[in-house]
Amino acid sequence: MSNFIIRRVFLGIFIVFFGAMIVYGVIRSMPSSYVETIARERAANPQSMRTYQEWIDELNKVYHLDVGIVPGYFGWLKNAIRGDFGISFIYNVPVTEKFKEVIPYSIVLNIITFIVEIVISIPLGILAARKQYSGVDYAITVFALAGLSLPTFFLATLLKYVFSIKLGWFPLYGITSRFYSTMTRPQQIMDMARNMTLPVVTLMMLSIGGLMRYTRTNMLEVLNSDYIRTARAKGLSEKVVINKHAFRNTLIPLVSYMSTLLPAMFGGSMITETMYQIPGIGYISFGAMQQGDIPFAMFYTTFLILLTQISLLIADIMYAVVDPRVRVN
Amino acid sequence: MSDKYKQTLDKVEEILDAQLGSDGLPMTTPGEMALDDQRRVKVLSPGMLVFKRFIRNKLAVVGLIILAIMFTFSFLGPVFSPYTQTQVFKGMKTMSREFAGAIYNTEDRYTVADGETFGSADRAAYLFAKGQGKADFSSANGEFYYVELVPGFNRITKLEVVVKTDPLGQLPKNDPAISEEFIKAYEANKKAGSFIFDDVLYIITGMKVKSISTEKEIALASTFVFDAYKQADDKFVQSHAFKLAVANAIADEKDTFQVEDREFTIEIDGKSGTVFDDSGAGFAQISDIIVNPLDANAFLSVEFKDTVRETMIAKGDEFYFTDKDGQEVHYKIVVVNQNYTIMRDKDTEVIRTFEPPSKNHWLGLDNNGMDLLTRLMYGGRISLMVGFVVIIIEMLIGVVFGGISGYFGGVVDTLMMRFVDLFNSIPFYPIVIIFGSVMDKLQVGSKERIFLLMAILGVLGWTPIARVVRGQILSLREQDFMVATEATGIRTTRRIFRHLVPNVMPLLIVSATAGLGGIIISEATLGFLGLGIKYPEASWGSIINTASDAHVMQSYWWMWLPAGTLIMLTVLGFNFIGDGLRDAYDPKMKR
Numbered sequence: 001m002s003n004f005i006i007r008r009v010f011l012g013i014f015i016v017f018f019g020a021m022i023v024y025g026v027i028r029s030m031p032s033s034y035v036e037t038i039a040r041e042r043a044a045n046p047q048s049m050r051t052y053q054e055w056i057d058e059l060n061k062v063y064h065l066d067v068g069i070v071p072g073y074f075g076w077l078k079n080a081i082r083g084d085f086g087i088s089f090i091y092n093v094p095v096t097e098k099f100k101e102v103i104p105y106s107i108v109l110n111i112i113t114f115i116v117e118i119v120i121s122i123p124l125g126i127l128a129a130r131k132q133y134s135g136v137d138y139a140i141t142v143f144a145l146a147g148l149s150l151p152t153f154f155l156a157t158l159l160k161y162v163f164s165i166k167l168g169w170f171p172l173y174g175i176t177s178r179f180y181s182t183m184t185r186p187q188q189i190m191d192m193a194r195n196m197t198l199p200v201v202t203l204m205m206l207s208i209g210g211l212m213r214y215t216r217t218n219m220l221e222v223l224n225s226d227y228i229r230t231a232r233a234k235g236l237s238e239k240v241v242i243n244k245h246a247f248r249n250t251l252i253p254l255v256s257y258m259s260t261l262l263p264a265m266f267g268g269s270m271i272t273e274t275m276y277q278i279p280g281i282g283y284i285s286f287g288a289m290q291q292g293d294i295p296f297a298m299f300y301t302t303f304l305i306l307l308t309q310i311s312l313l314i315a316d317i318m319y320a321v322v323d324p325r326v327r328v329n
Numbered sequence: 330m331s332d333k334y335k336q337t338l339d340k341v342e343e344i345l346d347a348q349l350g351s352d353g354l355p356m357t358t359p360g361e362m363a364l365d366d367q368r369r370v371k372v373l374s375p376g377m378l379v380f381k382r383f384i385r386n387k388l389a390v391v392g393l394i395i396l397a398i399m400f401t402f403s404f405l406g407p408v409f410s411p412y413t414q415t416q417v418f419k420g421m422k423t424m425s426r427e428f429a430g431a432i433y434n435t436e437d438r439y440t441v442a443d444g445e446t447f448g449s450a451d452r453a454a455y456l457f458a459k460g461q462g463k464a465d466f467s468s469a470n471g472e473f474y475y476v477e478l479v480p481g482f483n484r485i486t487k488l489e490v491v492v493k494t495d496p497l498g499q500l501p502k503n504d505p506a507i508s509e510e511f512i513k514a515y516e517a518n519k520k521a522g523s524f525i526f527d528d529v530l531y532i533i534t535g536m537k538v539k540s541i542s543t544e545k546e547i548a549l550a551s552t553f554v555f556d557a558y559k560q561a562d563d564k565f566v567q568s569h570a571f572k573l574a575v576a577n578a579i580a581d582e583k584d585t586f587q588v589e590d591r592e593f594t595i596e597i598d599g600k601s602g603t604v605f606d607d608s609g610a611g612f613a614q615i616s617d618i619i620v621n622p623l624d625a626n627a628f629l630s631v632e633f634k635d636t637v638r639e640t641m642i643a644k645g646d647e648f649y650f651t652d653k654d655g656q657e658v659h660y661k662i663v664v665v666n667q668n669y670t671i672m673r674d675k676d677t678e679v680i681r682t683f684e685p686p687s688k689n690h691w692l693g694l695d696n697n698g699m700d701l702l703t704r705l706m707y708g709g710r711i712s713l714m715v716g717f718v719v720i721i722i723e724m725l726i727g728v729v730f731g732g733i734s735g736y737f738g739g740v741v742d743t744l745m746m747r748f749v750d751l752f753n754s755i756p757f758y759p760i761v762i763i764f765g766s767v768m769d770k771l772q773v774g775s776k777e778r779i780f781l782l783m784a785i786l787g788v789l790g791w792t793p794i795a796r797v798v799r800g801q802i803l804s805l806r807e808q809d810f811m812v813a814t815e816a817t818g819i820r821t822t823r824r825i826f827r828h829l830v831p832n833v834m835p836l837l838i839v840s841a842t843a844g845l846g847g848i849i850i851s852e853a854t855l856g857f858l859g860l861g862i863k864y865p866e867a868s869w870g871s872i873i874n875t876a877s878d879a880h881v882m883q884s885y886w887w888m889w890l891p892a893g894t895l896i897m898l899t900v901l902g903f904n905f906i907g908d909g910l911r912d913a914y915d916p917k918m919k920r
Contacts, residue, residue, distance in 0.1 A: 011747065011750070014747070014751075015747075015750055015751050015754045016754075018751050019751055019754045019755055022751075022755060023755065023759075023760065023763075026760060026763055026764065026767075027763055029767060030763065030766065030767045030770060138387075138388070141388065141908075142388065145388075145901060145904045145905060145908065146897075146901060148846075148900075148904060149846060149850075149897050149900035149901040149904050150897055150900075151850045151853050151854055151857070151870075151893070151896055151897070151900075152854065153853075153854055153857040153858075153873065153877075154853075154873065154889075154893035154896060154897060157873070157876055157882060157889055157893065158890075158893070160882065161882060161883075161886070165882075165883050172879060173879075267756070270758050270759075271758070271854060271858075274858075285759070286762065289759055289762045289763050289766070290762060290765075290766050290860075291766075292766060292770075297759065297763060300759065301755075301756055301759045301760070304756040304759065305754045305755070305756065308754055308756075309754065
């Protein structure tokens with residue numbers, strides 16, 4: 001087991017290293033004029049003792065833009081390992097600081113979504129499996145596939161149109177409303193909850209289908225297995241058979257599904273956050289990447305790669321821990 | 330030949346003969362079949378089996394119908410559409426344009442006599458004196474005197490000193506240049522400030538040392554404006570002589586006056602008046618309302634100005650005026666503070682943007698004035714084409730990569746799969762967004778953009794297919810037919826691509842169908858974010874892009890709802906079919 005984990009960790013490191021390198025190469029190919037803009041600004045400052053050229057040289061050196069892609073990547077990596085990801089071009093604060101500022105929104109948004117998603121989709125998935133090929137099963141399958149077929153932006157636009165514009169129940173944009181600063185604490189929480197409702201519903205509707213089908217498949221597999229037949233033959237009530245024997249066993253594959261929560265939580269949900277302008281990591285990094293903010297984009301993508309690797313590792317370990325039958329390797 | 334054998338042979342012959350009909354062919358009774366009858370054992374090819382199972386799946390059939398409709402719509406639709414993809418619809422629209430400005434004049438306007446100057450310093454001195462209520466004022470140019478002929482007309486003259494008194498106000502008695510009659514006239518009118526001597530008007534100014542001077546016409550300050558009926562007369566009407574004559578006529582309450590040997594009659598009506606020439610035709614208009622064209626080159630006729638003034642005095646806010654071409658044009662008067670703006674309704678050709686659905690344009694017009702239904706058809710072509718090209722790229726890379734990896738196994742497999750892991754780890758949206766902005770910065774043309782986008786999506790998405798192919802080939806290569814190919818010494822490439830890959834095809838088609846939906850969604854999402862396909866090429870995603878503007882989303886539902894619905898239905902269709910195929914291909918594999 002420990003042997004496996006060590007191998008897996010090394011593979012993870014290898015992937016993060018080369019993954020970040022590929023991303024770095026792509027980002028560097030961007031004809032970024034951002035450094036030039038900053039240099040011009042600083043040179044124009046009357047207190048500046050240096051010329052435009054001096055500034056641009058200095059900035060290029062700081063961001064390792066004066067050397068080729070590979071040395072530049074190693075320069076970046078050297079700082080990154082020490083936790084120094086540089087100063088964001090467009091937000092003008094250290095990248096990690098900006099990250100700390102915005103990440104709570106993404107975490108809260110994704111945790112709420114995840115809880116709602118589980119509460120809704122697992123019972124529905126089990127129901128569909130129990131009544132395979134019935135009307136309920138078809139309805140649930142269609143619903144799940146419809147959820148998978150909806151583009152995020154279309155669903156978000158539709159929800160905003162109906163619930164924000166036509167009905168006026170929820171605000172269109174943002175995480176807080178206009179009078180947030182004058183509210184009392186409970187009011188502030190209510191206000192945020194109101195602003196978060198549509199994003200949560202959007203994320204939930206998009207992911208619910210996948211989890212539902214996953215649960216259904218696993219449940220069907222379990223229900224067709226011998227020990228369930230034995231339990232039924234023993235004369236156990238259907239409730240006991242389903243809840244005690246079958247459901248528990250469906251949880252095993254779900255564990256691996258849940259490991260996807262980690263990248264989602266810290267990686268944010270780029271499109272949804274952008275659609276509702278929730279200032280989480282997804283929205284913030286979307287803006288950064290579009291404008292060629294190299295330090296921020298590098299930090300975000302590397303972080304995502306790292307998170308995916310960690311979550312895969314956790315999934316592998318959890319799988320083995322939860323189900324001793326799983327042979328490692 | 331033994332008897333026994335012959336007997337048996339005869340018996341067989343007898344039986345066979347009994348089965349033959351009169352035509353000598355084997356006879357079959359209807360409804361009766363031999364055990365090995367072809368019709369008894371209904372053999373279905375594996376493909377047929379899959380097809381039958383697929384057709385029995387209601388959802389899959391629904392998906393097939395949806396896709397058939399989508400393909401007809403996108404690929405045949407444009408043939409029947411009366412419009413082209415980039416046809417811009419224009420229309421005439423009545424637009425109010427600012428045409429002229431008007432204001433009640435309260436400030437003095439100066440008309441300077443020929444050959445004289447009355448500069449801004451002089452004007453300031455005049456205004457100052459007027460404010461103080463003094464009749465005379467002086468500036469660097471000399472001494473001036475003004476008199477109000479009638480309210481609104483101030484005649485300004487320059488004083489030319491004839492003689493000065495001593496500090497006691499006495500004129501020198503013994504000066505031969507000054508006659509005694511003159512002194513007498515002065516003494517008599519000292520208080521009045523002016524006197525007439527020898528038909529010349531003398532003005533007395535100054536406190537202690539008084540100056541006696543003659544006056545010379547310099548300027549006329551007036552709050553009234555003069556408009557000539559004929560443009561040719563304008564210069565004459567604006568001249569100092571004419572204006573002064575008019576002012577004098579009004580002051581003297583005379584109906585007629587003469588300027589440069591021409592006879593004029595004047596009619597006063599409240600704060601405006603009309604001057605007629607000797608033939609009785611209108612010559613000039615006098616009013617305290619200034620009407621100016623906003624376009625400096627335009628000439629407003631007096632009739633038009635008159636109509637504006639009448640409307641303003643009557644406090645109306647609109648009027649009709651028949652212009653030169655005999656067309657009646659509608660004008661509106663808008664008042665902001667003290668400024669009146671005259672708006673003219675003019676038919677202008679405009680692009681009909683955001684027009685709601687109508688009989689000619691079933692889904693309305695978009696932000697560029699193009700027919701949305703037609704755009705959706707062409708957009709469907711691009712969206713579906715992108716989907717298919719990308720999936721083909723993915724399949725090509727995936728099959729080669731997965732095939733090689735699965736066939737060789739061992740170290741090669743491990744290395745290649747680590748490469749797949751690496752590729753898989755690259756986050757999709759971040760990298761595509763960066764690519765999108767790279768393309769933006771490099772200003773890639775809209776056609777090249779489509780191809781680049783296809784390539785990027787294909788290169789980023791092949792890993793799941795490679796995994797499927799590898800897994801399948803790993804199990805296939807252990808089977809007997811592969812041992813046979815090895816034994817017959819077939820080339821490796823041939824073994825992989827002729828014997829293994831065709832066996833992977835069914836599963837490949839299943840995963841490709843399921844993947845198509847995802848690709849269409851990604852393409853649409855990028856289009857929506859403005860990073861995908863760009864105007865003038867249309868794709869379903871880029872059509873919705875306009876709805877990222879909150880105003881468009883709120884007001885023009887036809888800009889995003891149809892396109893979004895098409896995307897959703899198409900993806901749903903692909904998902905239904907993919908699901909149905911998976912079910913049909915491997916019924917044991919649960920949905």
